[in-house]
Amino acid sequence: MSDKALLAGDRRFALKAMLAAGGALAFDIEFAAAQGKRTTTAASKLTAYVQLNADNTVTITAKNPEIGQGVKAMLPMLIAEELDVAWSAVRVEQAVADQTKFGEQFAGGSVSTPMNWMPMRQAGATARAMIVAAAAKQWAAPVAELSTANGEVIHAATGRRAPYAALAQAAAKEAVPAVETLKLKDPAGFSIIGRPVAGPDTPAIVAGKPLFGIDTQLPGMVHAALLTAPVRGAVLRSHDAAAALALPGVRKVMVLRQLGEEDGPVDGLAVVADSWWTANQARKAISVQWDNQGREKHSDAAFAAAAKAAFAGKPAAAVHASGDTGAALAGAAKVIKAQYSYPFIAHATLEPQNCTALFKDGKLEIWAPSQMPEEGLKLVAKTLGLATSAITINITRIGGGFGRRLQNDYMVFAAAIARDMPGTPVKLIYDREEDFKLDFFRAGGFHQFEAGLDPAGKMVAFRDHLVTFGAGGKPGRGAELPGDLFPANVLANADLGMTVLDSNIPLGWLRAPASNTLAFATQGFLDEVASASGKTLPALLLELLGDKRVIMSPKIPGLPDYFQPPPYDTGRAAGVIREALKIAKWGDTPVKGRGFGYFFSHLGYFAVVADCVSANDGSIRVSKIWVAGDIGSTIINPLNAEQQIRGSMIDGMGHVISGLKVPITGGQVQVANFDGYTLPRIDVVPPIEISMVKTDNPPTGLGEPAMPPAIAAIANAISSLTGKRVRSLPYEA
Known part of the structure; x- marks a missing residue:
């Protein structure tokens, strides 16, 4: 399908403009795909934020998880191109997991580009059109006579020009243009798309700054390590944790029964301690018996x-x-x-599976390097009997996914441990042996x-x-x-x-x-x-x-068009x-x-x-x-x-x-x-x-x-x- 067809007919489009705190103008762009068109539901929403700041910089929210595939730069590049701002003026922020607000948020299948190529460009073009319309009214000039460049509106006939930030409040009052009226750039005029752009996290990564899930630190945080059966799927028969509990810094040993993904539930033990090293050493001191239930026949x-x-x-x-x-x-x-x-x-991800969770006042907040955070949210809600509205998922940078983090077993384990310790943040990290054992x-x-x-x-x-x-x-x-x-x-x-x-x-x-x-x-x-x-x-x-x-x-019967x-x-x-x-x-x-x-x-x-x-x-x-x-x-x-x-x-x-x-x-x-x-x-x-x-x-x-x-x-x-x-x-x- 051509770009023109995508622009003309595939998506319903709406944009809301509002004044954000501090006088910045935020554009909330919502796209609802037509029935069966690149969506798994009848009406899914895709929301991207463009915020114009007082210093004429632009904050763009990256909605999808970043696993090294470059999406944290790519999606904002599409918006910034059509908004017509300099990339050097763009600041990128990672979204939280919220598919009611941002639409589908996942990293997998190499679909971020085909799903977002037109919607993100339309988002930038819509914001730009509203800013230009505001300038046209203020200057009593025809819209057709105005142009933009590097975050400014320009009227060549009079020599007037204004930064986007100066037009923010007026632009907020403009009507949202219909999607069919948008004029996207000719690719020949691209100044950002097609140019090499470094990832926004690269300087922090090179400097060794904390970005990844495993780097999460919260006040009063405790640490957890897992002990699971050598044979995958074995059932915990009995255990003696006395030696582990006697070690300094060990807080508790918890039994986890049939938790994780529904097609690969796990029995295990979680050791909670003041440090992860202590927790990991303590789990080795537990005496445990497993029932393999005939699973040892597989080889x-x-x-x-x-x-x-x-x-x-x-x-x-x-x-x-x-x-x-x-x-x-x-x-x-x-x-x-x-x-x-x-x-x-x-999958052998260099960052082992990990998750940090805090259960407080009946609500759960999670920090997770997940490729599919929405599915993790649903799995946690179902397992723990919580409403999805009571769970917040913060998306962290992912230190290697390759598909492993499409499964969210580590979220469920961390959430279950945190619920048993209300008010105390818990960081769970799989040691490398458990990471291999618990792979999919x-x-x-x-x-x-x-x-x-x-x-x-x-x-x-x-x-x-x-x-x-x-x-x-x-x-x-x-x-x-x-x-x-x-x-x-x-x-x-x-x-x-x-x-x-x-x-x-x-x-x-x-x-x-x-x-x-x-x-x-x-x-x-x-x-x-x-x-x-x-x-x-x-x-x-x-x-x-x-x-x-x-x-x-x-066609495969029962499969949405996007997956055909x-x-x-x-x-x-x-x-x-x-x-x-x-x-x-x-x-x-x-x-x-x-x-x-x-x-x-x-x-x-x-x-x-x-x-x-x-x-x-x-x-x-x-x-x-x-x-x-x-x-x-x-x-x-x-x-x-x-x-x-x-x-x-x-x-x-x-x-x-x-x-x-x-x-x-x-x-x-x-x-x-x-x-x-x-x-x-x-x-x-x-x-x-x-x-x-x-x-x-x-x-x-x-x-x-x-x-x-x-x-x-x-x-x-x-x-x-x-x-x-x-x-x-x-x-x-």
């Missing part, structure tokens, strides 16, 4: 055996079926088969692929049977197999099916959920198919994509593939140690070329990466875009060569700290060359879509280098 070996048994039969559920795949495979000149797998992995893991999975080639080497059939994890036959978070998975969406004969295994391991979304595993498996297998047909993978992909066209995926599968533009896909080949100077022949990966996810098209070499110690290292991406017409903040893409490449390396794996034995997570879970370090990061392909489409997000093809490209590069196909992650020589 990697059992999962692999179950997958093998599933592959011997048909998938439990059909996901996609087109043409006659069985007949096409039976009549193929060549059939390629392979099995791929990948493990459970953890990226799902492991197993794929069985088949592909058929005709006598000319053209791919004519594709089949994938995914064995993954969930409950009741339904895949868990991030374990889904989409029906429009490439190349099933471009082939006449394709079958996709799924079998779901039960386990005691709770699942969660991890950066580029589902896509991060599917890209590795499908692009790895297609690399094998390309080799069997005498082609490179990019050549095979371009052949499969064919002529430029837009493929519409079938997006259209697939084969021209945009081909564009990034060709651009990646161009910047890598790669022709039509294979290059030893070079791999390719392509994927479309989160509305972004990305292709990656990776070169790998053998290090002196026999290990594999990535020597160079080239990235081509298409996220639409505009890169709002090039500085942050580059950071997001580079971070995606480094994350992708971690999936393949850094040993990211969470073994499961006897129902237990076999990782307790970073000594057993090695993240990529700066010394392994190669040169990364980036090229963005701009197309005439509204801009989309960047936090996730670049990573999936990086995983595939690096794995395929290792296959090319070693001659041994990488079919399982992480790579092991």
